[in-house]
Amino acid sequence: MSEGLVILLVIFVLAMFVGFEVITKVPTTLHTPLMSGSNAISGITIIGSMVVAGMGATTLATIFGVIAVAFAMINVVGGYVVTDRMLQMFKRKPESEQ
Amino acid sequence: MTGIIELAYLVAASLFIIGLKRLAAPVTARQGNFLSAVGMLIAIVATLFDRQILSFQWIVVGGVIGSALGLWMARAVKMTAMPQMVGILNGFGGGASQLVGAAVWHQLSQPGTVLPLNTAVSIYTCTLIGAVTFSGSIVAAGKLQEVISGRPVIFRFQHLINLILLLSGAAMGTYLLISPGHPGVFIAMNVIALAVGVLIVIPIGGADMPVVICLLNSYSGLAAATTGFVISNHGLIISGALVGASGIILAQIMCRAMNRSFANVLFGGFGAQVVPVGDDRGLAARGVRETTAEDAAVLLSYARSVVVAPGYGLAVSQAQYQVRELADLLEKRGVAVKYAIHPVAGRMPGHMNVLLAEADVPYPQLLDMDQINPEFDRTDAVLVIGANDVVNPAARNSPTSPIYGMPILDVDKARYIIVLKRSMNPGFAGIENELFYNEKTVMLFGDARKSLTRLIDEVKKV
Numbered sequence: 189m190s191e192g193l194v195i196l197l198v199i200f201v202l203a204m205f206v207g208f209e210v211i212t213k214v215p216t217t218l219h220t221p222l223m224s225g226s227n228a229i230s231g232i233t234i235i236g237s238m239v240v241a242g243m244g245a246t247t248l249a250t251i252f253g254v255i256a257v258a259f260a261m262i263n264v265v266g267g268y269v270v271t272d273r274m275l276q277m278f279k280r281k282p283e284s285e286q
Numbered sequence: 287m288t289g290i291i292e293l294a295y296l297v298a299a300s301l302f303i304i305g306l307k308r309l310a311a312p313v314t315a316r317q318g319n320f321l322s323a324v325g326m327l328i329a330i331v332a333t334l335f336d337r338q339i340l341s342f343q344w345i346v347v348g349g350v351i352g353s354a355l356g357l358w359m360a361r362a363v364k365m366t367a368m369p370q371m372v373g374i375l376n377g378f379g380g381g382a383s384q385l386v387g388a389a390v391w392h393q394l395s396q397p398g399t400v401l402p403l404n405t406a407v408s409i410y411t412c413t414l415i416g417a418v419t420f421s422g423s424i425v426a427a428g429k430l431q432e433v434i435s436g437r438p439v440i441f442r443f444q445h446l447i448n449l450i451l452l453l454s455g456a457a458m459g460t461y462l463l464i465s466p467g468h469p470g471v472f473i474a475m476n477v478i479a480l481a482v483g484v485l486i487v488i489p490i491g492g493a494d495m496p497v498v499i500c501l502l503n504s505y506s507g508l509a510a511a512t513t514g515f516v517i518s519n520h521g522l523i524i525s526g527a528l529v530g531a532s533g534i535i536l537a538q539i540m541c542r543a544m545n546r547s548f549a550n551v552l553f554g555g556f557g558a559q560v561v562p563v564g565d566d567r568g569l570a571a572r573g574v575r576e577t578t579a580e581d582a583a584v585l586l587s588y589a590r591s592v593v594v595a596p597g598y599g600l601a602v603s604q605a606q607y608q609v610r611e612l613a614d615l616l617e618k619r620g621v622a623v624k625y626a627i628h629p630v631a632g633r634m635p636g637h638m639n640v641l642l643a644e645a646d647v648p649y650p651q652l653l654d655m656d657q658i659n660p661e662f663d664r665t666d667a668v669l670v671i672g673a674n675d676v677v678n679p680a681a682r683n684s685p686t687s688p689i690y691g692m693p694i695l696d697v698d699k700a701r702y703i704i705v706l707k708r709s710m711n712p713g714f715a716g717i718e719n720e721l722f723y724n725e726k727t728v729m730l731f732g733d734a735r736k737s738l739t740r741l742i743d744e745v746k747k748v
Contacts, residue, residue: 190402190404192404192518193404193515196514196515196518196520196523199520199524199527200511200514200515200523200524200526200527201527203299203523203524203525203527203528203531204528204530204531205531206303206527206528206531207306207527207528207529207530207531207532207535208531210303210306210307210528211306211528211531211532211535211536212535213307213310214306214309215310215311216627216629216635216636216639217636217643217649217652218309218310218312218315218636218639219536219539219634219635219636219639220368220372220635220636220637220639220640221309221636221640222306222309222536222635222636223532223533223536223634223636224371224372224375225309225318225319225322226306226503226507226528226529226532227375227376227379227506227529228322228323228326228375229302229306229322229326229507229525229528229529230376230379230503230506230509230510230525230526230529231326231378231379231382231510232298232326232329232510232521232525232526233379233382233383233386233510233513233522234329234333234382235295235329235330235333235517235519235521235522236382236383236386236513236514236517236519236522237348237382237386238330238334238336238339238349239333239336239338239339239517240386240389240393241344241348242338242339242340242341242342242344242345243339243340243393244340244341245389245392245393246392246393248392249389249390249392249393250344250389252385252388252392253344253348253385253386253389254344254345254347255348255381255385256381256382256383256385256386256389257344257345257348257352257382258348258351258352258355259352259378259381259382259385260352260378260379260382261348261349261351261352261353261355261356262355262356262359263356263375263378263379263382263506264326264352264353265352265353265356265357265360266355266356266357266359266360266371266375266378267356267360267375268319268322268323268326268360269356269357269360269361270359270360270363270368270371270375271319272316272319272320273360273361274368274640274643275312275315275316275319276316277640277643277644277646278312278315278316278643
């Protein structure tokens with residue numbers, strides 16, 4: 189196994205631990221926005237999609253790349269906007285009552 | 287330049303982490319989401335400077351189409367349809383990963399070239415996880431939208447078929463490692479992965495959907511992380527791992543709330559048939575007591591404390607505004623109103639919270655199962671709206687019941703229970719509910735929204 193791959197694996201495992209730490213602190217009330225928000229983050233595949241769509245690869249690879257960019261962008265934009273819509277509803281709560 | 291781009295990815299990943307941290311409180315959550323979006327923007331802009339990218343036209347085309355569709359979907363979707371929405375978005379993320387994997391494979395595996403082992407394995411993993419996420423999410427969303435039957439679809443040799451498919455997929459991957467450059471084999475492997483995605487989701491019933499949605503969320507993250515391995519990108523790996531962790535944690539919470547293991551949820555085919563409780567015939571013989579909106583309204587109006595226990599039926603009939611209106615009327619009369627939220631009520635984690643937040647219910651009134659359960663014996667009336675399995679005392683009393691051991695809302699400890707329900711059909715788990723036959727329980731049949739509207743009218747008259 190190459191040294192490069194090992195470094196990537198180290199990053200992956202450590203990031204998982206960070207993820208576990210951060211996510212466990214999110215309260216039940218916010219679990220739906222958490223899902224859609226983290227969902228938007230998984231749209232980070234957009235980076236790979238962009239490289240593939242723009243690197244002047246074979247025609248087929250470029251077609252795949254363009255569709256991938258569109259898919260990832262739906263994921264990113266849809267995810268963030270819908271999360272914001274939900275969180276807006278939560279934000280105005282505390283002052284309204286009590 | 288490469289160094290600067292890498293640093294930009296690091297900034298993006300840090301913003302994702304800070305954004306997720308801010309999600310820990312409703313007050314800072316919106317800002318957190320915004321920070322996370324800024325991180326994404328930084329990552330996208332940085333990538334534009336990648337020198338592997340020679341032309342931008344196709345990126346722009348895909349980007350504009352995707353953004354427009356994403357924006358439209360996010361604006362148009364109803365809060366009640368949020369589980370499907372998250373499912374579909376997961377699917378697009380997975381689909382993108384699969385396509386990236388396939389494109390890189392097509393680009394690199396020209397005849398006569400042998401792929402380095404690391405690259406090849408990364409590409410296969412990325413493509414396969416992406417494919418499973420894509421088809422699995424589409425099926426899950428279809429089930430939630432009820433385009434596909436929400437009941438578990440079970441057939442003979444199901445697990446055997448899945449196993450054979452997985453093994454043949456692995457065999458094809460290995461074959462491609464030894465002898466690369468066979469597009470046919472690569473395509474077959476992708477088709478198998480898509481089929482596996484479908485097959486692992488169709489046997490899962492509606493009530494178990496929260497777990498599936500969480501797992502698919504996790505997969506979409508892992509798919510992104512493996513894309514990072516394919517193109518050696520740290521930013522992708524960190525972000526993907528964060529999402530992967532998030533999905534796993536939520537799935538675990540859901541499983542714990544149902545007292546079931548991952549394996550049981552995924553392979554159990556739970557709720558395929560109606561399973562009667564031990565003394566089922568006795569139950570039916572006892573009959574249920576039906577009430578009128580008028581009587582129920584009197585009961586609620588003169589109560590000191592009312593707890594609302596909502597379930598999926600609330601989402602189906604989109605009755606969240608009516609619930610709020612009824613609660614307001616009761617509160618004006620001096621009744622203390624609270625909401626009891628079971629972790630698996632609805633079809634995704636936090637589903638009920640979002641619906642009630644949409645109707646402006648203050649979130650301090652929404653209490654978790656552990657907070658509300660000790661209060662039920664001091665509660666005058668519980669209003670169960672479209673919830674079934676999560677309030678079924680069989681989980682406590684009946685060791686033969688499939689849901690035995692699942693933590694439930696102890697609504698049967700209240701003085702009176704009013705159940706709003708469409709009909710006597712059992713819930714998604716297909717289990718009879720002895721709560722309905724309890725002598726303290728009255729049933730108000732009909733669509734939840736219509737029943738609530740009638741209750742509101744009657745409470746006004748009291």
